[in-house]
Amino acid sequence: MARIVMKFGGTSVADLDRIRNVAARVKREVDAGNEVAVVVSAMSGVTNQLVAWCQSLSPLHDAREYDTVVATGEQVTSGLTAIALQEMGVEARSWQGWQIPLRTDGAHGKARIDTVAADDIVARMARGQVAVVAGFQGIAPDNRVATLGRGGSDTSAVALAAALKAERCDIYTDVDGIYTTDPRIVAKARKLGKIAYEEMLELASVGAKVLQTRSVELAMKERVRVQVLSSFDGGNRLGSDLPGTLVVDEDEIVEKEIVAGIAYSRDEAKVTVRRVPDRPGIAAAIFGPLAGAGVNVDMIVQNVSADGTTDMTFTLGRSDLPRAHKTLDDNRAIIGYTELVTDTNVAKISVVGVGMRSHAGVANTMFRTLADKAINIQVISTSEIKVSVLIGADYTELAVRALHTAYGLDAA
Amino acid sequence: MARIVMKFGGTSVADLDRIRNVAARVKREVDAGNEVAVVVSAMSGVTNQLVAWCQSLSPLHDAREYDTVVATGEQVTSGLTAIALQEMGVEARSWQGWQIPLRTDGAHGKARIDTVAADDIVARMARGQVAVVAGFQGIAPDNRVATLGRGGSDTSAVALAAALKAERCDIYTDVDGIYTTDPRIVAKARKLGKIAYEEMLELASVGAKVLQTRSVELAMKERVRVQVLSSFDGGNRLGSDLPGTLVVDEDEIVEKEIVAGIAYSRDEAKVTVRRVPDRPGIAAAIFGPLAGAGVNVDMIVQNVSADGTTDMTFTLGRSDLPRAHKTLDDNRAIIGYTELVTDTNVAKISVVGVGMRSHAGVANTMFRTLADKAINIQVISTSEIKVSVLIGADYTELAVRALHTAYGLDAA
Numbered sequence: 001m002a003r004i005v006m007k008f009g010g011t012s013v014a015d016l017d018r019i020r021n022v023a024a025r026v027k028r029e030v031d032a033g034n035e036v037a038v039v040v041s042a043m044s045g046v047t048n049q050l051v052a053w054c055q056s057l058s059p060l061h062d063a064r065e066y067d068t069v070v071a072t073g074e075q076v077t078s079g080l081t082a083i084a085l086q087e088m089g090v091e092a093r094s095w096q097g098w099q100i101p102l103r104t105d106g107a108h109g110k111a112r113i114d115t116v117a118a119d120d121i122v123a124r125m126a127r128g129q130v131a132v133v134a135g136f137q138g139i140a141p142d143n144r145v146a147t148l149g150r151g152g153s154d155t156s157a158v159a160l161a162a163a164l165k166a167e168r169c170d171i172y173t174d175v176d177g178i179y180t181t182d183p184r185i186v187a188k189a190r191k192l193g194k195i196a197y198e199e200m201l202e203l204a205s206v207g208a209k210v211l212q213t214r215s216v217e218l219a220m221k222e223r224v225r226v227q228v229l230s231s232f233d234g235g236n237r238l239g240s241d242l243p244g245t246l247v248v249d250e251d252e253i254v255e256k257e258i259v260a261g262i263a264y265s266r267d268e269a270k271v272t273v274r275r276v277p278d279r280p281g282i283a284a285a286i287f288g289p290l291a292g293a294g295v296n297v298d299m300i301v302q303n304v305s306a307d308g309t310t311d312m313t314f315t316l317g318r319s320d321l322p323r324a325h326k327t328l329d330d331n332r333a334i335i336g337y338t339e340l341v342t343d344t345n346v347a348k349i350s351v352v353g354v355g356m357r358s359h360a361g362v363a364n365t366m367f368r369t370l371a372d373k374a375i376n377i378q379v380i381s382t383s384e385i386k387v388s389v390l391i392g393a394d395y396t397e398l399a400v401r402a403l404h405t406a407y408g409l410d411a412a
Numbered sequence: 413m414a415r416i417v418m419k420f421g422g423t424s425v426a427d428l429d430r431i432r433n434v435a436a437r438v439k440r441e442v443d444a445g446n447e448v449a450v451v452v453s454a455m456s457g458v459t460n461q462l463v464a465w466c467q468s469l470s471p472l473h474d475a476r477e478y479d480t481v482v483a484t485g486e487q488v489t490s491g492l493t494a495i496a497l498q499e500m501g502v503e504a505r506s507w508q509g510w511q512i513p514l515r516t517d518g519a520h521g522k523a524r525i526d527t528v529a530a531d532d533i534v535a536r537m538a539r540g541q542v543a544v545v546a547g548f549q550g551i552a553p554d555n556r557v558a559t560l561g562r563g564g565s566d567t568s569a570v571a572l573a574a575a576l577k578a579e580r581c582d583i584y585t586d587v588d589g590i591y592t593t594d595p596r597i598v599a600k601a602r603k604l605g606k607i608a609y610e611e612m613l614e615l616a617s618v619g620a621k622v623l624q625t626r627s628v629e630l631a632m633k634e635r636v637r638v639q640v641l642s643s644f645d646g647g648n649r650l651g652s653d654l655p656g657t658l659v660v661d662e663d664e665i666v667e668k669e670i671v672a673g674i675a676y677s678r679d680e681a682k683v684t685v686r687r688v689p690d691r692p693g694i695a696a697a698i699f700g701p702l703a704g705a706g707v708n709v710d711m712i713v714q715n716v717s718a719d720g721t722t723d724m725t726f727t728l729g730r731s732d733l734p735r736a737h738k739t740l741d742d743n744r745a746i747i748g749y750t751e752l753v754t755d756t757n758v759a760k761i762s763v764v765g766v767g768m769r770s771h772a773g774v775a776n777t778m779f780r781t782l783a784d785k786a787i788n789i790q791v792i793s794t795s796e797i798k799v800s801v802l803i804g805a806d807y808t809e810l811a812v813r814a815l816h817t818a819y820g821l822d823a824a
Contacts, residue, residue: 016465016468016469019469020469050488053428053488053492054491054492054495056428057428057431057432057492057495057496057499058495058496058498058499061495061498061499062494062495062498064505064506065491065492065494065495065498065505065506066491066495067491068487068490068491068494068506068508069487069488069491069492069495071487072484072487072488075480075481075483075484075487076462076465076481076484078480079466079477079478079479079480079481080465080466080469080477080481082474082477082480083466083469083470083473083474083477083478083481084469084470086470086473086474086477087469087470087473093476093477094476094477094480096480098510099555099556143511144511
């Protein structure tokens with residue numbers, strides 16, 4: 001007997017048949033004697049339609065009204081799922097954010113969760129009632145619906161699991177777990193049984209889009225054990241009890257791999273600001289205006305100085321490139337560079353693993369492996385548990401495969 | 413300068429263009445210096461879709477969850493309408509039932525409004541903000557969304573107008589007012605400038621489906637002046653300021669017509685219970701079980717007794733006929749009738765007018781007119797301001813036209 005939270009995404013509740021399947025999956029857990037809370041997303045496609053309506057009426061629509069409109073998607077699914085459960089003889093009740101209440105800050109459209117009142121739900125779960133919570137939303141201090149941003153239902157589920165002191169938060173998705181790398185690129189990629197929060201965070205931030213980054217941060221902070229597993233088991237049938245990947249505290253992982261996984265991202269762009277004066281404050285002159293324009297700079301490299309000038313190279317999300325370019329153009333006189341060189345034909349490859357903390361030579365293995373394949377490294381950045389390099393985009397698959405083998409990750 | 417409530421039905425907000433039109437219509441009232449609250453229905457078709465989903469998942473679905481699901485239709489429209497108004501420079505804010513709060517009783521799916529808290533909305537209206545209220549819903553004592561039943565947005569609008577002490581409640585619909593009879597049958601039907609609450613109630617209950625009956629009852633009780641007018645002025649364009657029909661206290665109507673209008677309904681069925689024992693308690697034996705089965709009986713006629721037995725004839729809504737038949741079959745032994753005769757090929761024709769109170773001969777004019785056309789009257793019932801007869805359905809148009817002329821209602 002355990003208390004668990006089960007979260008189902010949009011493709012898992014895409015139509016009435018799938019909602020029935022979700023209800024059947026939930027019933028299995030109830031029948032096994034577990035106390036269950038369910039978090040549901042909108043039926044797939046619904047949120048996009050609602051967002052499109054808001055944008056069509058007003059490109060700069062009011063965030064409060066946007067929230068009022070788009071939150072209905074999850075409200076519909078929560079009610080329908082409760083009905084499907086009741087039809088199967090499972091006592092169930094839907095919950096909107098304002099009913100729980102799940103309180104957020106006032107940042108409509110991308111609100112953060114402050115508190116989740118769990119007492120009533122806990123009491124009902126103890127009586128055998130399943131709580132079906134509309135994901136992605138809460139209530140802001142202005143007594144209006146606030147949504148958590150795209151993918152926010154993952155965060156709803158983790159926050160609910162923390163409030164309910166649940167033993168586990170199961171995130172049902174369209175993949176069956178976290179892999180050592182993208183199985184579409186490396187056939188020998190292995191599904192991980194467990195992965196540490198920090199590793200999942202680094203992987204999420206470098207392109208493995210299984211979980212919303214914020215949900216992993218919250219899980220780490222609140223020590224919620226998260227399981228990523230598949231909604232589907234071939235065709236449309238809901239998954240059997242195949243285990244997925246547990247995202248847990250690293251202390252729970254007995255046999256730590258040095259490298260847990262290899263991620264890649266092609267959504268990168270590289271900017272080089274040529275021949276800026278090599279004087280104190282030049283970095284602030286470049287990156288201050290970029291931050292002001294909301295451009296998220298990732299890796300930064302400053303070349304050694306020659307003749308009193310230097311080159312500054314950095315990477316950023318590709319979609320931010322036009323804004324970065326304009327910002328630097330506008331500030332050219334102040335910065336004093338001679339030329340701006342941009343390159344979107346780049347990819348970022350990252351190796352991630354908490355084992356790096358205690359093992360030297362992880363970065364060196366990466367550099368040597370790429371050198372053996374004649375892949376040029378353009379930029380390097382490191383964190384405590386991650387090494388990332390920027391390379392030419394054409395070498396992405398080659399680099400990922402070679403590194404997967406080099407770190408001993410290939411399946412037998 | 414006035415305070416008004418404007419209510420728009422599903423066809424008036426069927427798509428984004430029409431929502432923009434509604435916003436433009438509201439803006440005209442704001443620009444004219446009025447304080448405006450708007451009540452909106454779901455985009456047409458949306459509620460039916462949501463209801464169908466609930467029914468498909470469970471024919472006997474939980475009313476609370478049904479309410480959670482179907483109330484989203486109006487929530488979407490309220491947010492979109494607020495966005496459309498803001499885009500036109502009109503300050504606006506959407507309101508769900510739980511936010512106002514508009515409190516109802518606990519009869520989920522067909523709740524009745526208890527109270528409407530208006531202070532916050534009134535204060536905002538005074539500052540120029542338009543309140544866009546999601547119709548059809550409120551919040552029940554269990555802190556869950558409760559819907560008011562189909563057509564409930566009319567009642568929402570009247571209740572809001574009463575709470576706001578609004579000068580008028582304008583109901584925008586797909587007809588441009590209340591007519592002396594159905595213009596599709598009588599080309600010379602006239603649009604009424606004013607009609608009394610009692611007349612509107614009688615007309616609404618005998619088939620003129622312009623306003624939800626309950627909204628008229630509430631308007632009469634709270635003395636809310638209701639105007640029925642058209643959303644459209646040819647094609648898709650929103651109406652100009654053509655006046656509709658005002659539903660008001662009869663004291664406001666100076667020149668009272670004896671008959672205000674003629675209504676008809678083909679949704680009737682007639683049941684005759686043959687040769688029941690003519691003894692005290694026989695009516696209770698027949699109509700008690702029917703009431704218990706939720707069958708709404710309308711007209712009742714008992715023939716004079718012959719040989720100690722009598723025939724009992726009554727009418728009811730056609731959709732209730734199978735249930736009534738089964739109930740009478742089940743109680744045959746107790747009632748002791750010999751035969752059950754049913755007829756669905758009937759129509760009810762009603763003449764309605766508060767002027768009847770002070771004018772004799774209204775019923776006689778009806779009987780004579782129908783006799784002149786050789787139309788047989790099967791059942792008669794009367795109220796203070798209404799005379800209804802049941803006739804063969806084939807004579808519906810003939811009867812309505814003849815009566816329209818006989819009561820001097822034909823347009824010049």
